[in-house]
Amino acid sequence: MAETKKKKTTAVPGQKKVPERRCVGCQGTFPKKDLLRVLRSPEGLISIDFTGKKSGRGAYLCKNEACFKKARKSGIIRRALECEISEEIYDELLHEIQLGEGE
Numbered sequence: 001m002a003e004t005k006k007k008k009t010t011a012v013p014g015q016k017k018v019p020e021r022r023c024v025g026c027q028g029t030f031p032k033k034d035l036l037r038v039l040r041s042p043e044g045l046i047s048i049d050f051t052g053k054k055s056g057r058g059a060y061l062c063k064n065e066a067c068f069k070k071a072r073k074s075g076i077i078r079r080a081l082e083c084e085i086s087e088e089i090y091d092e093l094l095h096e097i098q099l100g101e102g103e
Helices: 065-074 076-081 087-101
Strands: 020-022 029-031 035-040 046-049 057-062
Touching: 035 076, 035 087, 046 087, 057 065, 057 076, 065 076, 065 087
Parallel strands: none
Antiparallel strands: 020 029, 035 046, 035 057
16 A cells, blocks of 8 residues: 655744635635635525635635636636536626726
């Protein structure tokens, strides 16, 4: 039986680990708070989860308009959530990304 190597993390005493997630558009890894979470609830409803704590299947997207357009064109958000995404959700996501880029 082959042994699996565990990743060694160098934790700094007194500092909390920052949760990171991968953007489905560009595949970059970012702190969770810097990403938008698109959520498919257990009932099948699609929404944007601003808290990052709602239950359901989530896909993270960085606040970059070019990344969003790439993810939308390729259908990666739809595949990640395993359901169809309405134009209203895409429009709401684009609006949030444009607000985030202005900061």
